[in-house]
Amino acid sequence: MCCVAPAFAASADFAIDKAAGQACPNLHQDFRCGIHQDLRQQGFVGCTVFDCFGAGQRVAQVTFGGRDWRQAPETAKQMFDVFAVMRQLHELLWYLTEALNLAPARPIHRDLRTLLDRTEALTRYAPEAVLELDVAAHRQDVDVLLKRTSELVRAPVRGRRTDRRGADLIGARLRGADLRGANLRGAYLIGADLGRADLGLADLIGADLRGADLRGADLGDSIFLTQFQVNAARGDENTRLPAALARPPHWTAAGPPPGRALLPISQRRGGVRPRRR
Template sequence: MSAVREDARGAPDGARSDLRADCARCFGLCCVAPAFAASADFAIDKDAGQPCPNLGRDFRCGIHRDLRQHGFPGCTVFDCFGAGQQVAQVTFGGRDWREAPGTAEQMFDVFTVMRQLHELLWYLTEALTLEPARPIHPDLRTLLDRTERLTRHGPEEILGLDVAAHRQEVNALLLRTSELVRAGVRGRRAEHRGADLIGARLRGADLRGANLRGTYLIGADLRGADLRLADLIGADLRGADLSGANLAGSIFLTQFQVNAARGDGNTRLPAALDRPPYWTAVGPSVGRALLPISPRRRGPGARRG
């Protein structure tokens, strides 16, 4: 039932390794740029552009291994898709905001835009590994190359981008990709795009090939559910129980979504994603994520219904 093409090394999409956060090459941008409010996810209030008090002089988090115990589970959920090191090392040439404080505000604004571009790169790269989408691979490659070029622009150019328009263009191809992939599932495919399934009882549900784009699945019981080839782009999985669920063949799932959910050793994930180390201990909170990322944003161009 797999629709994923493996590369020569056996990895389904090794190219996405560049879209993983490399904190050692960043300037702690996710610890400074966003604002967050004291809540179940964050122990304190912090204004945008204000460094978190846990950020060290070396741009490392002083409580990284114990974030949840110190009241910062929201930090364990966030994923920048590698935008942090791109901004730090490429856009600003390795010069950090402490060394050049005059660049700080611009750098933080660029980071917000860059994260959106890198998220689109994640989806486009995945789409190019999906065999049923081969008829539109040339179009996907063209848009991927164009998006990569945008990430290499200077700060002023990046801040002047119409990201919303670009996202809509990408989303049109991702929608077509989804249709081609899910068409391979026999029988009726569930259509829950943008649906409110908060707390829904879906234990053991057959959701193969389901359209779950932008679906609200906060706190949903998805234990043992079959989500192979389901489109999960932008689905809100905060606090959803994925114990024993099969997401191995799902499409457009991100580490951000996985980190926000609960699972166990029997949860099957796409090869490109990591199992959160806290899954078998304590699940993440169901509070708000970092403020620049709306908890109800449902992927590129997604809409309710």
């Protein structure tokens, strides 16, 4: 699904243009990627930082009962439209599950569980019903609890906590900064220098970390940080990550030379910017 449904344009993230619903030329007939081991080297960095949170498997195997869009092309358009909705639902499932694993959020665990069950139920709808869902309204309900979770988790941090929700921090110099308990929801941290910064208990939901320098940074207790946010950044063996996340293979032991990263033109200030959460 991820190799067919979304559109992408030739840029620093993708080597070619691809229209929505068009299969990537690197997708084989057995649905395997022909350059999976060399995506970055082949100019498909965007593929390494995209996550459907399992929505593709759900749509293909459950919603459409294992039907193949190649063998049943009449299902393709509806399947891809459903995938776009399902990905949002699965993203919410991931965040709700993460919140339920945070002990400080115990006072609202019952509410979180209720919304998790409700969201899970939506993913079992028939294709036509999925396409009629008001996902934006449901997301707002979930966001209320996720914000409350964030407040509960960050509460123990003493002193004034940094609040940079949705802030433009592209290329910002934050090396060694004390960002414990910071609210960085949806912040643009593209190419930011966060080397040796302390991000303990920081809320990083939706933060754009593409090209951010995390060498030596402490993100071990940060919350709502996904594997694909980490994959989009640069780090080294001294970068501390949450236990559930893996150190990306492209992070070298020594890391790149010191200094600010030069962003691709498409990612510099004024260029194309991602959707806020």
